[in-house]
Amino acid sequence: xxxxxxxxxxxxxxxxxxxxxxxxxxxxxxxxxxxxxxxxxxxxxxxxxxxxxxxxxxxxxxxxxxxxxxxxxxxxxxxxxxxxxxxxxxxxxxxxxxxxxxxxxxxxxxxxxxxxxxxxxxxxxxxx
Numbered sequence: 001x002x003x004x005x006x007x008x009x010x011x012x013x014x015x016x017x018x019x020x021x022x023x024x025x026x027x028x029x030x031x032x033x034x035x036x037x038x039x040x041x042x043x044x045x046x047x048x049x050x051x052x053x054x055x056x057x058x059x060x061x062x063x064x065x066x067x068x069x070x071x072x073x074x075x076x077x078x079x080x081x082x083x084x085x086x087x088x089x090x091x092x093x094x095x096x097x098x099x100x101x102x103x104x105x106x107x108x109x110x111x112x113x114x115x116x117x118x119x120x121x122x123x124x125x126x127x128x
Contacts, residue, residue: 007056008043015060017042017053023080024064031055034063 007013015023017031031053034040040063043054064076 007058008054013057014043014054015057017055020055020060024060024076025068026060026064030063030067039063 017028020026020031021028031040035042035053040059041056045052045054061077068076
């Protein structure tokens with residue numbers, strides 16, 4: 001028999017009340033009303049002394065579909081996924097550029113490598 005806490009500990013199965021609002025277009029009042037009605041389970045957490053609510057993703061998805069309709073929930077999820085993918089692409093491009101710059105300085109003869117003193121406007125090719 002599965003432990004009822006398994007879902008709370010599984011990666012991606014929970015989200016914060018703020019993220020639920022961003023991804024699914026729910027207001028804080030809608031989230032609190034659903035908690036009061038027993039539709040949403042929650043766990044209170046704190047980060048740097050600030051309280052936030054952990055919610056089960058499947059329950060938030062069901063609430064969004066019930067409030068806004070199936071299509072709205074799907075569109076919001078697609079937008080959120082696109083945002084996550086774009087963020088990951090930007091992060092990877094930055095990492096690739098940093099590695100290319102670092103690689104150019106470490107390896108001799110690689111792109112971006114110059115002789116010490118060359119091209120600094122002295123006209124003597126780096127010789128003193």
